Amino acid sequence: MTGPRLPTSSVLMTPPLLAILAFGLAPLTIVVVWSFWSWDPLTYWIKPDLSLAGYAAILEAGRWTVIVSTLVKALGTALLCLLIAYPTAYAVHFLAGRRLSIILLALITIPFFTSYLIRSFSWRLVLGRTGVLNTWLQDWGITHAPLEWLLFSNFAVVVGLVASYLPFATFPLLLSMRRVDPTFLAAAQDLGAGFWKSLTSILLPLTMSGIFAGFLFVFVMVVGSSTEVQMLGGAGASIVSVMINDVMRVANYPLAFAISTIVLVVIFGLVLIGNRIFGLASLFEDQSQ
Amino acid sequence: MMIHEGLANRILLWAITIAGLIVIYAPPLYLLAVSFNPALQPGLPRLSDLSLTWYAALPKERALVGALQQSLIIATVTAVMATGMSLLAALAYFELRAQRTAWFLTVILPMFVPGVIQGLALSAVFTRSGIKASSLTVIAGHLLWAMPFAFIVILTSFAAVRRSYLVAAADLGATRWRQFVDITLPLIRPGLVSAFIFSFLLSLNEFTRAFYLAGRQNTLPVVLFGKMNSGASPVIYAMSGAIFLASVACVALIAIRSIWPGAGKRSPR
Numbered sequence: 001m002t003g004p005r006l007p008t009s010s011v012l013m014t015p016p017l018l019a020i021l022a023f024g025l026a027p028l029t030i031v032v033v034w035s036f037w038s039w040d041p042l043t044y045w046i047k048p049d050l051s052l053a054g055y056a057a058i059l060e061a062g063r064w065t066v067i068v069s070t071l072v073k074a075l076g077t078a079l080l081c082l083l084i085a086y087p088t089a090y091a092v093h094f095l096a097g098r099r100l101s102i103i104l105l106a107l108i109t110i111p112f113f114t115s116y117l118i119r120s121f122s123w124r125l126v127l128g129r130t131g132v133l134n135t136w137l138q139d140w141g142i143t144h145a146p147l148e149w150l151l152f153s154n155f156a157v158v159v160g161l162v163a164s165y166l167p168f169a170t171f172p173l174l175l176s177m178r179r180v181d182p183t184f185l186a187a188a189q190d191l192g193a194g195f196w197k198s199l200t201s202i203l204l205p206l207t208m209s210g211i212f213a214g215f216l217f218v219f220v221m222v223v224g225s226s227t228e229v230q231m232l233g234g235a236g237a238s239i240v241s242v243m244i245n246d247v248m249r250v251a252n253y254p255l256a257f258a259i260s261t262i263v264l265v266v267i268f269g270l271v272l273i274g275n276r277i278f279g280l281a282s283l284f285e286d287q288s289q
Numbered sequence: 290m291m292i293h294e295g296l297a298n299r300i301l302l303w304a305i306t307i308a309g310l311i312v313i314y315a316p317p318l319y320l321l322a323v324s325f326n327p328a329l330q331p332g333l334p335r336l337s338d339l340s341l342t343w344y345a346a347l348p349k350e351r352a353l354v355g356a357l358q359q360s361l362i363i364a365t366v367t368a369v370m371a372t373g374m375s376l377l378a379a380l381a382y383f384e385l386r387a388q389r390t391a392w393f394l395t396v397i398l399p400m401f402v403p404g405v406i407q408g409l410a411l412s413a414v415f416t417r418s419g420i421k422a423s424s425l426t427v428i429a430g431h432l433l434w435a436m437p438f439a440f441i442v443i444l445t446s447f448a449a450v451r452r453s454y455l456v457a458a459a460d461l462g463a464t465r466w467r468q469f470v471d472i473t474l475p476l477i478r479p480g481l482v483s484a485f486i487f488s489f490l491l492s493l494n495e496f497t498r499a500f501y502l503a504g505r506q507n508t509l510p511v512v513l514f515g516k517m518n519s520g521a522s523p524v525i526y527a528m529s530g531a532i533f534l535a536s537v538a539c540v541a542l543i544a545i546r547s548i549w550p551g552a553g554k555r556s557p558r
Contacts, residue, residue, distance in 0.1 A: 241404070267403075
């Protein structure tokens with residue numbers, strides 16, 4: 001047998017692994033290491049002297065509350081997304097025919113690959129003082145003056161976040177529903193279970209991994225989001241990523257990276273725990289075999 | 290189907306599904322409609338007023354055109370690299386046994402790193418190594434953003450490669466390289482095309498990482514962001530509308546290919 005040979009797994013792995021190490025692991029290492037360095041507010045220089053000042057500064061100037069409010073926003077958005085995504089996944093998998101389900105699947109896929117910036121920005125046209133919603137509300141006589149809290153508010157931010165990250169909940173739910181053996185549902189039906197009974201006692205437990213994955217993906221995406229707050233948030237509105245950006249205006253790397261380290265610990269912790277309990281990887285992997 | 294939801298429940302399920310789609314699509318589609326309105330004030334154009342005024346004005350916006358060119362170059366290089374690397378990663382994945390899940394997580398995890406943190410940290414690495422910000426530094430950031438998506442798409446496309454095909458080829462004396470070229474590659478080609486298009490779009494539309502990593506020439510989303518916050522002009526609507534439409538068309542193309550079999554082979558399910 002002559003001719004080229006397919007390299008072994010370790011050779012195949014090398015290029016992607018090098019990219020991940022150089023552009024992924026190296027920056028994250030710098031994040032953790034520099035978060036323990038010290039920063040001189042007079043010269044804006046950072047020095048490799050071990051210091052916990054970065055972490056201490058998180059407790060100042062209300063930065064701690066931004067972290068908490070980010071987690072609350074992430075929790076709320078993730079729950080809202082699940083409430084919309086579960087019926088959507090159900091409709092795509094159980095109700096729609098083949099053609100319709102592919103069309104719906106495409107509609108759910110498209111948002112991943114369109115601009116989050118443009119989609120957030122477009123909400124300004126809908127929620128603004130002279131936006132669509134305010135115009136309608138006044139035309140129909142529901143309100144007499146434009147509602148000010150629609151745009152540049154927490155309301156607008158949460159609406160924007162749900163619109164941005166909803167597909168991140170729908171997808172894992174769909175994958176988990178595909179793995180449900182339909183005979184279980186048929187059996188429940190034969191035994192006299194109605195729709196809600198089958199849903200709560202069969203489908204929900206069997207799709208628990210999808211529910212958790214969907215929650216986790218949205219949660220993690222919101223914790224890392226910045227565009228929605230920058231486009232739709234009110235004056236002084238913040239979220240962790242925006243706060244990191246603000247801190248970097250004075251090149252305070254230790255503080256920026258201390259905040260980043262905490263965020264990364266929360267995110268990776270959740271992903272790894274999720275993988276341990278629910279086997280997140282298998283949700284995607286089984287599709288390939 | 291075998292479950293009887295009842296009419297009321299069906300209506301409820303569809304209503305929520307449609308509401309979700311409206312939340313996702315109504316605002317950008319409205320923006321698209323507004324971009325065809327020749328008036329300065331944003332609003333729905335009357336059918337008789339539809340005009341391409343603002344699109345015609347786009348080529349005169351030198352900053353936008355330059356940024357678009359830069360973004361297209363970066364997106365193309367990112368897509369080529371992400372697709373190639375993800376193919377290697379997927380091949381390695383199927384060679385692995387015990388460490389499969391670990392390898393899967395290694396490739397997927399960068400997707401969860403917030404853009405601000407990755408962009409900022411990567412720019413720190415480059416500054417420290419004496420590497421100047423340029424299109425290459427943006428590509429480095431975008432590569433890790435696009436690879437997890439490309440990897441999942443390619444992994445899924447491997448479902449078309451039945452183990453028995455490879456075993457049969459091996460029995461007939463094909464080396465593993467020939468099996469790859471003659472069997473695996475043709476079967477996963479649709480997946481590779483999708484991975485390429487998805488990576489291209491992810492890079493084209495990526496804002497946060499590019500914000501920190503771009504050199505003198507900013508990418509389109511970074512320039513758009515600046516213009517959106519300094520008094521939106523209708524030209525911004527036109528540029529945003531055009532990019533949104535192009536992105537939707539690309540994904541729709543992939544979907545259409547799978548609705549009408551014959552245009553592309555369906556994977557057996």
